[in-house]
Amino acid sequence: MTLVLTPEAEIIRDTARQFFDKRSPVSALRALRDRRDPDGFSRPLWHDMAELGWAGFLVPEAYGGSEFGIGGLALALEAAGRTLAPTPLFSTALLGASALVLGGSDEQKREFLPGLVSGQHLFAIALEDAAHHAPQPMTTRAERTANGWRLNGTKPFVMDGGVADIFIVAARVDGKALEGNAVGLFLVPRIAAGVSTTPHLMVDNRNAATIRLTDVALGEDAELREPHRGVDLLDRLLQRAYVGLAAESLGLAAEAFDRTLQFLKERRQFGVAIGSFQALKHRAALMFCELELLRSAVRGAVEAQELGAENASALASVAKAKACDALWLISNECIQMHGGIGTTDEHEIGFFLKRARVIQRAFGDASFHRSRYAAQVGY
């Protein structure tokens, strides 16, 4: 394994970048916003991405997937980050597919994976019960019934919850210790009785929804439980979520930085390019350092996931923490360095700030991941 992209990986990266440049530039996001598109993303675009095999990056060929692996998917997410392309890559291709591949029975895989690969099924992970990321659900509960499960609880701000037709719901199975199988992950169709969704329009124009579960009755076969289940399965999913968002962050931060650098070279004041001022040069150089650290952290975390390395879990937090650091620095500096124009809706740089802050919060901010890292390595 290597932290340098292989020629095959470079092809995936270049293909993805060309695709998003052409099909989903920032102007497409603006258009979705301006027409108040209820989905917040383009279904025809996702259909075409599915045809290219991108929905099935993680899905075995037996279920119709392309099985390019998480390395390839991370490059696609990075490319999507550069143009702020709103797509189901994260919720469906990464998390939905991972949940089924890591925790689904043959029957569950046969039922859901072909539709995931074709772009027909959209997934959303309904995890958090509160405003901040917590790795385990605290209030949503799953109780045993004679022939299955009964779910009750509320999940606010489920990413892509407004468009998903299948939710993967994390719930407490009993009231005891938060370990082992005290948590279950359940496949819950949006149309199941007792499920209600309230969509929210978010600052980054992505769709999110509050999902209320009221005595939702599910069969035995609703739980994801093989080969991994419970806290173990959830932890594996979360590691991938952290790495996936870090990959998207890398693309976003790199593009915001490139645009700002270009602006520093073009914008003239006092008769010179403002990029000639040392006060700005040093800040640009510091952004470069943060960006390159993030790039290495993402590559290292992806590699560790692919290898199933011992430190994969800790590196997932290294990547997400560095993503938060880089997004914070670069998204703020890019507005400041653009000056007044950076604060206008007309300029695209503001879209990067909005998405940056949402990614930072999603699945744990920098302080969450520093704490998680410390706990993982023993202090």
Place this chain on the structure above:
Amino acid sequence: MAEPTLNFSNLDPNSFRAAAREWLESNCPPSMRTPSRDDEVVWGGTKGTFKSPEAKIWLERMAALGWTVPTWPRVYGGGGLSGEQALILDEEMRHLGCRAPLYGHGLSMLGPVLLDVGREMQKGAHLPRIARGEIRWAQGYSEPEAGSDLANVRMRAELKGDHYLVNGHKIWTSYADYCDWIFCLVRVDPAASKHEGIGFLLIDLASPGIRVAPIRLINGGSQFCEVFFEDVRVPAENLVGEPNQGWSIAKKLLEYERKSLEGFSDRHRQRVGLSLRDIARERVGHADGRLSDAVLRDNIAAYEIDDAAFQLTRRRLAEETAANGQPGPVSAMMKYYAAELNKRRLELAVAAAGSYAFGWEGEGEGFSALELRLTRDWLRSKANSIEGGSAEINLNIIAKRVLGLPD
């Protein structure tokens, strides 16, 4: 034992890895596979000492294979290895925990420059002695009026037939009092422009007219010296390159220097006996496995995460260099960031140790040797972002060469 006839350089990567590992396992003394304290580092030279017989044996065995300088040609005392093989050797040495047998400006800075632009006679005279650790080199760059503005050097070297007559004053010369020779930037042509009139001259520190004066630093040590030159006669053949080529040689050498400083601080890090988390556990306390001071815990984790990302960056740079034949743009940030990380680490160690970080002397009377060491290391680290190109100069270089921002 060493097998001088075995030609490692012809082996393919996999065979080389196996052969190198086998050789290291049977030739690296066990005590040379432990983390090394600062005062155990081998710098070579006629004034150098070995803290143990194994350190001497380890240097001799490595030097016999040319593995103190793995990629140098064998004729100059090197190992004749390819870049890829050298990377493998480094990996295997790290894997076994082998200490570097030798450090020094000769290995990391002057050697690469001589290989690049040195005359055949200069290479033959100096490289093998550097490779074997016989001569320790000092770097005569900074002067009182030439710090970050290095091209402002004023030390005069006047050509007088077969020799240069040298007069001037160098400062911040690391360990000049332990060195045998010094490579200097000198003003050979005062009439030429600032960058044009500089030469790169090799000077024997035993020459008459040279005085070396150590400078006492805030940590109580004297890592740096002033070197005074008064009517020193230096053979004209000791000039490297052309008389006006000194500045371009100097810049090239600075790149090697930044790379080696960055690598040294990495090894240095591994040698430190106390980890941040150990200090914090002992002096701050912990509950339920967590450090009791939540802010310090967050700060230590932030440092360790940055360090982890930096280690991955170092690996990525090495792999990119091996794949593309030259280092990528990320190389420009390595010296800057290594220095910042070292300073942060030591500030955190001081914060974690509390009053135990502030002992000046008196081992056993309240302070352990490692704690007294921490106090001195913390103070010493303040120079990390100044020596070998200040942080500000490094950031200028990133802005100009990597980001293409205008002057």
